[in-house]
Amino acid sequence: MSATATITTTTPADVLRVEPLANAPFGARILMPSYTRDPAYLTDADFERLYNAVHEHLVVVLPELADLAPQSQYSLTKRFDPTCEGAYGHSKEFRHEKSVLRRDGHSVPEQPQVQILGQGRCDGHVGIESLELRHPTHMSFHNEPLSDEDMANGYTRFYRWHIDSALYGLAPPVVTTLLGIDCPTTDRQKIRYEDSGEEIETALAATAFASGAIAFDNLSEEDKKFALGTTVVYAPHPYIFISPAKATSDGLTMVSDGKELPLDELPEWEESKVKRLPLVWTNPVTDKHHLQVHGCCIYALETPSGKQELAEARQTIHRLMRPNISPEKIYCHDWDAGDLVIFFNRGVWHSVTGQFDAEGHRLMHQCNIASGVDPVCKN
Numbered sequence: 001m002s003a004t005a006t007i008t009t010t011t012p013a014d015v016l017r018v019e020p021l022a023n024a025p026f027g028a029r030i031l032m033p034s035y036t037r038d039p040a041y042l043t044d045a046d047f048e049r050l051y052n053a054v055h056e057h058l059v060v061v062l063p064e065l066a067d068l069a070p071q072s073q074y075s076l077t078k079r080f081d082p083t084c085e086g087a088y089g090h091s092k093e094f095r096h097e098k099s100v101l102r103r104d105g106h107s108v109p110e111q112p113q114v115q116i117l118g119q120g121r122c123d124g125h126v127g128i129e130s131l132e133l134r135h136p137t138h139m140s141f142h143n144e145p146l147s148d149e150d151m152a153n154g155y156t157r158f159y160r161w162h163i164d165s166a167l168y169g170l171a172p173p174v175v176t177t178l179l180g181i182d183c184p185t186t187d188r189q190k191i192r193y194e195d196s197g198e199e200i201e202t203a204l205a206a207t208a209f210a211s212g213a214i215a216f217d218n219l220s221e222e223d224k225k226f227a228l229g230t231t232v233v234y235a236p237h238p239y240i241f242i243s244p245a246k247a248t249s250d251g252l253t254m255v256s257d258g259k260e261l262p263l264d265e266l267p268e269w270e271e272s273k274v275k276r277l278p279l280v281w282t283n284p285v286t287d288k289h290h291l292q293v294h295g296c297c298i299y300a301l302e303t304p305s306g307k308q309e310l311a312e313a314r315q316t317i318h319r320l321m322r323p324n325i326s327p328e329k330i331y332c333h334d335w336d337a338g339d340l341v342i343f344f345n346r347g348v349w350h351s352v353t354g355q356f357d358a359e360g361h362r363l364m365h366q367c368n369i370a371s372g373v374d375p376v377c378k379n
Ligand SMILES: [Fe+2]
Pocket: 162, 163, 164, 350
């Protein structure tokens, strides 16, 4: 079964407190100190507690913050990374007409690093007269979407396991903050693993997380050595590169049948901005190794035994990643209105799940900021 947290409520204390989630492989709930309800106004000591909790527990939940201002969300997010200069984690190309991200989110006018996500019509929010939000759907991204019958029976898919990052030019954000403002559904959904036949049941449109540290720890000694010695080369403008291609049924990578855009048909790009990142990133607080890769956006692997081109690289990455999305290894967050989830984007992979029906409604704010430096692997 998928992990679902059991949460108990306690009274506020003078300092921020951290409670590991029960019945989950990782994650924690944060109890705010008594002196503020706004996490942008934590003292240095309490921010350090939060910073360490995010790096140790990877996903933390701060409840009852539905009215958190976009300015507070931005300044809190920025505080996690002194090297960042304040630009949204994706470059402007993420709105490119061919990008697979083009329909994901709208910017808050007064704080454009904060994106508005969700489903359905939303009038008068943050000064925007009218918005039509659209939850991503695997139907337009997967090579073999579920049948109408499966969907009617409550099945869905992991949409795309990923790290939040432009993966071209900009460095991956350290954290992402995700605020559930209005999350009214109580419906459930099922996800079937097509290769193993396993199934999980979660809340509709839960956000799924997998730990890159657990992924690394569970590799064989041979694979650990391989991973520690491997560099991932991402495609230039990767979300445009993959736009004609389709994903595997588990959302971990793309099917290799030659549909990607030829490099000379991409928007202008330069070699110096192509991302070459280690396959393993070291957690600066715990010193643990995390297997961190965006399997849909890779272009090649530079391994200890030579270079792997696109198709082989995808097969290798899928083999290394797949065990780590098994039901007992993931945490699926069931959103309550007011939840602020902060996740260590350099230590977890995450995926949207689910699809809403015509009446479905959800409103969220997301913020991540490109870092000033790339993650490193400390061997
Ligand atoms: Fe994301």
